[in-house]
Amino acid sequence: MxxxxxxxxxxxxxxxxxxxxxxxxxxACPLGSLFIRIPASQPNLKHLFNLLVSVFFFxxxxxxxWGFVQLLGSVLxxxxxxxxxxxxxxxxxxxxxxxxxxxxxxxxxxFYNLSYETFEVTGPQMVLxxxxxxxxxxxxxxxxxxxxxxxxxxxxxxTKYPTLLEFLGYSFYFPGVLVGxxxxxxxxxxxxxxxxxxxxxxxxSTRSIPDGRKRVAYRKMLTGLVFLGIFVVLSxxxxxxxxxxxxxxxxxxxxxxxxxxxxxxIERSKYYAIWTLTEGASILTGLGFTGYxxxxxxxxxxxxNVKVLEIELxxxxxxLLDSWNINTNIWLRECIYKRVTPKGKKPGFRSSMLTFxxxxxxxxxxxxxxxxxxxxxxxxxxxxxCRANLRPFVLPPPGAPxxxxxxxxDLTGTFVSILILNYVAAPFMLxxxxxxxxxxxxxxxxxxxMIGSTLAFFWLGGSTFLKALQKKEGKVAEKVAMxxxxxxxxxxxxxxxxxxxLQHRMKE
Numbered sequence: 001m002x003x004x005x006x007x008x009x010x011x012x013x014x015x016x017x018x019x020x021x022x023x024x025x026x027x028a029c030p031l032g033s034l035f036i037r038i039p040a041s042q043p044n045l046k047h048l049f050n051l052l053v054s055v056f057f058f059x060x061x062x063x064x065x066w067g068f069v070q071l072l073g074s075v076l077x078x079x080x081x082x083x084x085x086x087x088x089x090x091x092x093x094x095x096x097x098x099x100x101x102x103x104x105x106x107x108x109x110x111f112y113n114l115s116y117e118t119f120e121v122t123g124p125q126m127v128l129x130x131x132x133x134x135x136x137x138x139x140x141x142x143x144x145x146x147x148x149x150x151x152x153x154x155x156x157x158x159t160k161y162p163t164l165l166e167f168l169g170y171s172f173y174f175p176g177v178l179v180g181x182x183x184x185x186x187x188x189x190x191x192x193x194x195x196x197x198x199x200x201x202x203x204x205s206t207r208s209i210p211d212g213r214k215r216v217a218y219r220k221m222l223t224g225l226v227f228l229g230i231f232v233v234l235s236x237x238x239x240x241x242x243x244x245x246x247x248x249x250x251x252x253x254x255x256x257x258x259x260x261x262x263x264x265x266i267e268r269s270k271y272y273a274i275w276t277l278t279e280g281a282s283i284l285t286g287l288g289f290t291g292y293x294x295x296x297x298x299x300x301x302x303x304x305n306v307k308v309l310e311i312e313l314x315x316x317x318x319x320l321l322d323s324w325n326i327n328t329n330i331w332l333r334e335c336i337y338k339r340v341t342p343k344g345k346k347p348g349f350r351s352s353m354l355t356f357x358x359x360x361x362x363x364x365x366x367x368x369x370x371x372x373x374x375x376x377x378x379x380x381x382x383x384x385x386c387r388a389n390l391r392p393f394v395l396p397p398p399g400a401p402x403x404x405x406x407x408x409x410d411l412t413g414t415f416v417s418i419l420i421l422n423y424v425a426a427p428f429m430l431x432x433x434x435x436x437x438x439x440x441x442x443x444x445x446x447x448x449x450m451i452g453s454t455l456a457f458f459w460l461g462g463s464t465f466l467k468a469l470q471k472k473e474g475k476v477a478e479k480v481a482m483x484x485x486x487x488x489x490x491x492x493x494x495x496x497x498x499x500x501x502l503q504h505r506m507k508e
Contacts, residue, residue: 005019005020013236014117020119022277024057025179025281028053028281029217029221029281029284032175032281035049036209040192040208043166043193046192047166050172050173050174054068054174054177055068057174058124066121067125071124071125071172074125075172078132078136081136082135091339094133095136095335098128098129099133099358102129105120105122106361110365124178126363127177127178127179127180131170131171131183131184132171134182134331134334138157138184141154148343152334156186170185170188175278179274180278181275181305182327191285194209196286196287197209213283214284216300217283220280221277224276224277228269231266234269235269235270238259238262238263240425240426240429240430241430243438244430244438248442256442256443257443261419264418264421265312267429268311268425272306275306276308279304283300287302289302290302305327306324306326311421313418314413317380317421332358337351356373356377366432367427368430368433369428371433372426372427378452378455379420382451393469393470423440423446426439426443
């Protein structure tokens with residue numbers, strides 16, 4: 001089928017793999033409208049539909065026959081392990097099996113130095129890894145006494161083991177099989193039998209499926225196409241790697257800074273495009289329904305993987321992290337962060353670091369990923385210190401309108417968050433160590449100066465002074481919770497607290 005895509009790729013200036021991927025995402029939208037027309041009384045037909053569409057994507061379109069065989073191997077292996085291993089280590093055996101397989105393919109990708117323009121099996125395998133490990137934990141929760149589970153675990157537990165066709169349909173749910181969104185098995189089955197919509201029918205509708213689905217889905221599709229257009233038109237001129245070109249250093253510092261920030265947005269627009277397109281296709285199948293708004297319109301927010309405005313105009317770095325790759329954060333929280341925490345204890349630095357390590361290996365083995373994640377620990381620390389020490393001074397009294405000072409604080413937070421985001425994300429896109437360090441050097445290490453000076457201020461007496469000033473003026477500092485994002489490592493003060501606790505236990 002390459003003959004269909006080569007002329008378009010040449011005309012646009014994109015790789016054939018990119019054109020194929022976007023074509024699959026666009027095809028998924030009308031197929032989603034067909035899928036939802038299959039009656040709930042024919043669940044096996046829905047499972048088979050998912051499987052056949054995915055086979056069509058992988059084999060004739062993407063030419064990933066061997067990749068599909070590998071994914072199928074992970075699916076069948078997980079199905080066997082989860083069914084036959086009854087002990088508490090079952091989820092971790094599944095985790096080691098699928099994560100080990102993913103890591104091998106990450107190594108192969110790195111060995112052949114494949115660029116982002118090449119679409120191969122690791123992208124879909126990352127999504128499948130989340131689905132299979134989540135399924136294993138859901139099965140284990142189904143074998144566990146309900147009183148020992150939290151709310152999420154109770155809602156998602158699997159008490160009836162699926163048939164092989166059901167599991168294949170879940171594993172290869174076609175709108176999200178290539179780039180996400182990932183979903184859990186309970187959500188998939190509620191989509192198949194349409195129990196997702198029970199008790200939520202609009203009073204004005206006679207259908208079991210709420211009205212307004214197409215309106216939201218095609219708006220998402222249009223939004224995705226706009227972001228795709230932005231990326232196709234502007235990415236040849238605005239991209240992170242331009243920082244390491246000779247041309248970049250011929251420009252003035254201020255021009256370089258502005259150009260770099262714009263390049264960051266253009267680079268992210270491709271992720272906004274593909275995730276918004278898949279969200280639209282998922283909504284067309286019925287996934288993502290979350291109820292009704294104040295005016296009675298149906299809302300479909302459950303399939304979102306990104307919140308663009310909260311990323312591009314965040315009030316702080318925590319909001320930004322919470323809005324990026326949302327489903328991955330859920331997976332890390334529910335399947336790693338909570339699971340590595342001993343029963344009866346609160347998650348601490350150890351749990352956070354194990355979760356961060358999982359996130360890092362899940363993304364790949366490129367050194368650029370680890371530069372981004374490692375620096376992220378310092379960023380979250382600085383953000384927490386600012387929130388605890390500065391924010392109480394600008395908060396208006398309860399019930400009072402927002403003050404100018406608070407607005408200035410929020411605008412400053414937005415400006416700083418964007419600067420830091422683009423700085424820390426550069427290695428994530430450049431991948432190798434040499435290019436990442438060179439890019440930071442050409443930006444005069446501005447991110448390190450910003451975060452380093454902030455930490456130095458607070459750690460060298462600023463926190464003590466501001467806390468005393470808060471007490472004197474009667475300002476009450478909010479309790480600063482851990483960020484919802486588990487992609488970045490934990491704040492550094494959590495490590496210090498855990499080390500103090502360890503020393504205390506050793507002295508006892």
